[in-house]
Structures are given as structure tokens and as C-alpha cells.
Amino acid sequence: MSQGKQFLFKLLLCGDGAVGKTSIREQYMGKGFAGSYMKTIGADFASHKTEIAGNKVTYQIFDLAGQDAYTVARKSFYKGGQAAFLIFDLQDPSSLHNLSTWIKDCIDNSGGTISTFVVLGNKADLVETRQVSNQMAIEYCxxxxxxxxxxxxxxxxxxxxxxxxxxxxxxxxKRLLEKHNIDVTVDLPEGTEMITPGDFNESGNSVEVAQATAVAEASSMKVEGLSDDLTGINSRLDNIDERLDSLEKRFGKLAQLMKKVMEK
Known part of the structure; x- marks a missing residue:
């Protein structure tokens, strides 16, 4: 019986903020689940060794911050990557809608070395508040x-x-080892799909995907509207500051006049 080989793979956890990237990594590392949310700053790193089909595999796992504020900071972490988990929140259609941006970031910032992707719809335990169905996610993919x-x-x-x-x-x-001509058998549960470029049928695309896009666009419009409101509030505050400055000057002049009157 031939001995297995050793492999080192750099993986990235990608997706919007608060979709559960760090929690997935911690759960996989055997650290369980922490109910409190702590935002990742820039990126976090962990290493994990496992065995797949007799082969020793080491995963270098880079957990990237999902907030827009870290877009520039996380660019360097893509380099040398081979694969990425694209993670979205089943409670948040906009996080599904944004996966195409994460794919582009992976490819552009790695120079094309990241070419293997697994999409994860996380928080499946929150059944009552779920907004993305399995079919909606598959059709978007x-x-x-x-x-x-x-x-x-x-x-x-x-x-x-x-x-x-x-x-x-x-x-x-399995997907990474198959690129090295090593066959790996993994039993897939119901709802798990292998999706190829030829699977999309535009004429048969369900209304749910359109709904997901509409919800994401509506969310974006709300954020833009909030931004406009904040701009208006800041403008009003600036006007108030100007008026206060003017009043302070007037009171200063009045105080000087009162002082002169008292001296007389």
C-alpha cells in the first residue's frame, strides 16, 4: 500500500461582516461556538492539520475582515492563496448578493491563483428568521x-x-486534491450541490433570485438614504455651530459695552 502525500493549502474565509466566518473557523478548530460577536480586524490566521484519503493536509486558514473599511488592508492576504470559502448569512440576502464582489477580489488580488471555491450558507439553525431558501442560493450560485x-x-x-x-x-x-490527480470520495448530504458554468438557465431562473437581488438593492438604497440623511444632519450642525459663534461674538461685544458703562 502506497503512503499518502503531504500537502499545504492556503485557504481564505471570505464574506461580509458578521456572516459567521470566524465562528466557522473556530468550530472547525474544535473551539466550539462563542455567542458574542467580535469583529475581525484586517485578518486573522490559524493552521490546522488533517488527513484526507490517507494524505496529510495542512490548512493555513486566513479569516478576512468583511467590513468595507478593511478593503485595502486585506488585499495582501490573498497572495499565495489557492482556495476560498465564500460565506453568506441565510438571514441576509444582501450577503449572498455580494459574493460576486468577493470572487472578483479573490481572483484579482491573488493574481488568479485562487480558483477553487466552496459557497457556505451559514446560520442554517435560525430557521424562523431565514430569508434565503436553498433553491434561491443554488440559483444565485x-x-x-x-x-x-x-x-x-x-x-x-x-x-x-x-x-x-x-x-x-x-x-x-477533495477539490484541491483532485487537482493533484488524487480521487477523494465524500458523501454529500441533501441540499449540497456541485454547480458548473453550464447549469444556469436564464429563462428558468426562479422569482426568488430576483427577490434576493431586489432585497439587496433595497438595502443598498436604505444605506444610501441614511447617508444622505446624515449629510443633511451634519450640514445643519455646521449651521448651528456658525450661529453659536456669531452669538458668542455678540455677547462678547455686549459684555465690553456693559463694562464701559459700569466704568463711567
Whole structure:
């Protein structure tokens, strides 16, 4: 029996802020789930060793901050990457809608070395507040596969319960090892899909995807509207400051006049 080989893979966890990237990493590392949210600053790093089909695999896991404020700071972390988890929140359609931006960032900032992607719909345990159905997510992945020419694997996860978290990393290892001509068998649960560029049928695209896009655009409009409101408030505050300065000058002049009157 031939001995397995050793592999080192650099993986990136990508997705909007608060979708559960760090929680997925911590759950996979055996550290359990922390209910409190702590924002990742720039990027965080962890290393994990595992065995897949007799091969020793080391994952270098880079957990990237999802907030727009860190767009520039996280660019350097893509270099040398081979694969990425694209993570969105099943409660938030806009986080699904933004995956195409994360794909572009991965490819552009890595120089094209990141070409293997696994899409994770996280927080599947929050059934009552869920806004993205399994079919909606699959059809959106079909759309971005058609646009990018890439192949994706999609599955749902729960960082809280650990559902499919280990499986997600096994699937990633399977896809990476297959590029080295090593066949790996992984049993896929219901709802897990391998999505290729030819799977998208525009005429048969469901209304749900359009709804997801509409919700994401509506959310964006609300943010823009809030920004306009804040601009208006700042403008009013500036006017108030100017008026206060004017009043202070008038009171100063009045105080000087009163002083002269008292001296007389």
C-alpha cells in the first residue's frame, strides 16, 4: 500500500461582516461556538492539520475582515492563496448578493491563483428568521458560475451547531486534491450541490433570485438614504455651530459695552 502525500493549502474565509466566518473557523478548530460577536480586524490566521484519503493536509486558514473599511488592508492576504470559502448569512440576502464582489477580489488580488471555491450558507439553525431558501442560493450560485466560468460547491452550515462545518473543509480538500490527480470520495448530504458554468438557465431562473437581488438593492438604497440623511444632519450642525459663534461674538461685544458703562 502506497503512503499518502503531504500537502499545504492556503485557504481564505471570505464574506461580509458578521456572516459567521470566524465562528466557522473556530468550530472547525474544535473551539466550539462563542455567542458574542467580535469583529475581525484586517485578518486573522490559524493552521490546522488533517488527513484526507490517507494524505496529510495542512490548512493555513486566513479569516478576512468583511467590513468595507478593511478593503485595502486585506488585499495582501490573498497572495499565495489557492482556495476560498465564500460565506453568506441565510438571514441576509444582501450577503449572498455580494459574493460576486468577493470572487472578483479573490481572483484579482491573488493574481488568479485562487480558483477553487466552496459557497457556505451559514446560520442554517435560525430557521424562523431565514430569508434565503436553498433553491434561491443554488440559483444565485448558478448565475455567478455562468458569469465567471468557475465551478462551485454549495452547502448550508451552522457554526453554532457545527452542522456541515467539518464536511465543508473535507469538500474543499477533495477539490484541491483532485487537482493533484488524487480521487477523494465524500458523501454529500441533501441540499449540497456541485454547480458548473453550464447549469444556469436564464429563462428558468426562479422569482426568488430576483427577490434576493431586489432585497439587496433595497438595502443598498436604505444605506444610501441614511447617508444622505446624515449629510443633511451634519450640514445643519455646521449651521448651528456658525450661529453659536456669531452669538458668542455678540455677547462678547455686549459684555465690553456693559463694562464701559459700569466704568463711567
Amino acid at each position: 448558478q448565475r455567478i458560475a455562468a458569469e465567471s466560468g468557475l465551478t462551485f460547491v454549495f452547502l448550508e452550515t451552522s457554526a453554532k451547531s457545527g452542522m456541515n462545518v467539518g464536511l465543508a473543509f473535507d469538500l474543499m480538500g
